[in-house]
Amino acid sequence: MxxxxxxxxxxWELTESFARASGPGGQNVNKVSTAVELRFExxxxxxxxDPVKRRLRRLxxxxxxxxxxxxxxxxxxRSQARNRDIARERLAELVLSATVVPKxxxxxxxxxGSVKRRLKEKKVRGEVKAMRGKVDE
Numbered sequence: 001m002x003x004x005x006x007x008x009x010x011x012w013e014l015t016e017s018f019a020r021a022s023g024p025g026g027q028n029v030n031k032v033s034t035a036v037e038l039r040f041e042x043x044x045x046x047x048x049x050d051p052v053k054r055r056l057r058r059l060x061x062x063x064x065x066x067x068x069x070x071x072x073x074x075x076x077x078r079s080q081a082r083n084r085d086i087a088r089e090r091l092a093e094l095v096l097s098a099t100v101v102p103k104x105x106x107x108x109x110x111x112x113g114s115v116k117r118r119l120k121e122k123k124v125r126g127e128v129k130a131m132r133g134k135v136d137e
Contacts, residue, residue: 001092004099
């Protein structure tokens with residue numbers, strides 16, 4: 001599976017297993033294993049550079065396992081073939097998003113005017129709140 005010009009996922013890195021899906025579908029749900037669990041051995045992949053692996057681990061979140069694999073579970077449709085395609089698309093999107101290097105944030109100071117406006121608004125709010133409460137006669 002080709003992701004970019006430099007990154008290609010080999011078939012040996014992907015493992016698919018099938019299970020019965022939950023939800024609506026009539027007897028089809030009880031008889032056919034349509035849900036797909038796609039497992040990608042990301043940590044051991046020779047095609048992924050280390051920076052991409054680090055970003056991929058952060059993006060994958062709880063889909064990243066302790067042994068360095070990404071597990072994608074799909075049970076969207078009643079078709080096993082369609083669920084396989086969806087799982088592979090999701091994996092490709094995840095790896096593609098990990099190839100994008102995030103822009104470094106440049107720290108900036110707030111403008112003098114914005115600081116003044118903020119402090120003025122805080123003072124006005126404080127005065128409004130100070131006017132609340134018991135009235136002295």
